[in-house]
Amino acid sequence: MLKLIRWIFGYIIFTIEGKNSLNFINSSSKSGINLWDITKIDKILFARSASSEYENLLKTAKLNNLKLKIIERRGFPFFCLERKNRKGLAVGLILFLLIIQxxxxxxxxxxxxxxxxINKNEIISAAEKFGIRKGTLKxxxxxxxVNQKIMSEIPDIAWISVNIDGCGANISVKEKIETPEIISSESLPRAMKASKDGQVVHIETYKGNPVISAGDAVITGQILINSDSNIPNDEKAxxxxxxxxxxxxxxxERVSLKKTIKEKTxxxxxxxxxxxxxxEIPINFWVKPNENWEKSEINNFFKIKNFEIPFSFKKEIYTEINEVQIQITPEEALSCAESLAKSKLFEEINNKEVLSQEYETKLENDEAFFIIHLRCMENIAVPENS
Amino acid sequence: MPKEKHKLLNSLFTASVKLACVSSHIEINNNREARIEGCRKILEYGELKIKILLKSTSVVFAGRNLKIKCLTSDALLIEGFIKSVEFFN
Known part of the structure; x- marks a missing residue:
């Protein structure tokens, strides 16, 4: 700290040559001049003192018939003095401070x-919608x-707090704990109908009277369970x-034997x-001549210890693409169709018990077909009003 | 009575001020640093020996690489390897 203060105010390093160098030290200390780093090499005395004391030091040296010689001037005033002709440096420094500010x-x-x-991006996009985005004036x-608006936008938030900390906006979110849904008899449907064609295997009736029995074939929309009341327009039914x-x-799933692929030129x-x-500030310009150019982006964000600096270097690469039609073999087309059909199968058998599955393949009009015949066991009863 | 009391207090104060003027304070940190308050004059200065005139006595610091790190009107700081401290009346 002391060193910094000395540097700010500036100091000199000087030598004292002569016989009574000790007298110089004593008389300068008596006249209140602070000296430091006093060393004696041979008969020359080296010392440092504040630059403002130079005249007093010179007087003291003269009184004692000694020769004072400045070796070096150090500190901020001398730093500026040395660079007084370099205006660009001063302008740069001012600009730097201005930009930082x-x-x-x-x-x-x-x-x-x-x-x-809750997805973080959902919160960020809501915050951006209500005025907190990168580059917003604090x-x-x-x-x-913003807290209130985000809370009304995203109902799953129990509590939110937006804190502006330095140059960052920290959003603390507490999620809502889901409460179980209470089903009242009033919310229950008046009847249950079939959501799909099928053959009834067994019935579980919680309320109402079933109108079908095991082994019956039903079609989509057919009433399966009726309300438990015989009174017409009964609200409690x-x-x-x-x-x-x-x-x-x-x-x-079908795949054509003629395939269109994108080829880079x-x-x-x-x-x-x-x-x-x-x-965004573009550095170079280029106009896309037609739609056959594919765009990819590389964003280089600068970070200091996980803190993102609001400055990045973006590179957009445009590659010319040509669409080329190629002929694939039936085996290739079939395997492609199979993989497509099987991925669809996983989506289809959601909450269903698969009883059996059969595969069928065929080639027709330059197209390969892959068919999966699926037999499932599932609950087909859905509320009538749905 | 109050006059006598005042005189007594005054004489006590003068005595304590005089005592403070004649006393010096030396503080030594390990064998590397010595702070001297109440010094009047540097009598001898070298890398191996520094002799200082205090208010009532004089002291000699002997050692190696001795140097005055800081000097003000009545205090100084010696740095280096101090081997011995000797007082002279």
Whole structure:
């Protein structure tokens, strides 16, 4: 600290040559001049003192018939004096301080705490919608208002707090704990109908009277369980239950033997952009001549210890693509269709018990077909009003 | 009575001020640093020996690489390897 203060005010390193160098030290200390780092090499005395004391030191040296010689001037005043002709440096320094000052007025990044059910991007996009985005002026942000608006936008939030910390906006979110749904008899449907064609295997009736029996074939929309009341327009009449039935599905996927693929021609163009506080500044220009150019982006964000700096270097690569039609073998087409059909099958058998599955393949009009015949067991009863 | 009391207090104060003027304070940190308050003059200065005139006595610091790190009107700081401290009346 002392060293810094000395550097700020400036100090000199000098030598004293002569016989009575000790007298010089004693008389300068008596006249209140502070000296430090006093060393004696041979008969020469080296010392340091504040630059403002130079005249007093010179007088003391003269009184004692000694020769004072300045070896070096150090500190901020001399640093500036040496560079007084280098105006660019001063301008640069002022600009640097100005830029730092201006940048500190804006939001650089938005951080959201870890969440289980809500997507972080959802919170960030809601915050952006209500005025908190990278490059927003800090003083224009009304954190309380944004809190309320985000809460009304995302109903799954129990509590939210937006804190502006330095150049970052920290959003702390607490998620709502889901409460179990209470089913009242009033919310139950008046009847249950079939959601799919099938053959009834067994019936689980919780409320109401079943109108079908095991072994019956039912069609989509047919009433399966009726309300338990015989009174017409009874508001308390309701039906609930499950009807397990055998259902049938056919999953068909077809792939053409003529395939269109995208082939790179080898032509490539790159556009460089600077990204500063949410604004893009293009470095070079290039106009896409037609739609046959595919775009890919590389964003280089600069970070200091996980803190994102609001400055990045963006590279857009445009590659020319040519669409080429090729002929594939029937085996290739079939295997492609099979993989497509099987991926569809996984989506289809959601909550269903698969009883059997059969595969069928065929080639027709330059197309390969892969068909999966599926027999399932599932609950087909759905509320009548759905 | 109050006059006598005042005189007594005054004489006590003068005595304590005189005592403070004649006393010096030396503080030594390990064998590497010595702070001397109430020094009047540097009598001898070298790498191996520094002799200082205090208010009522004089002291000699002997050792190696001795240097005055800081010097003000009545205090100084010696740095280096101090081997011995000797007082002279």
């Amino acid at each position: 201006i940048l500190s007025l804006y939001i650089w990044n938005i951080n959201v705490n870890d969440l289980k059910n 003083k224009t942000i009304d954190a309380q208002l 309701c039906a609930d239950g499950k009807v397990w039935a055998k259902t049938f599905y056919n999953i068909t 080898g032509k490539e163009n790159q556009i460089y952009k600077l990204w500063l506080l949410g604004k």
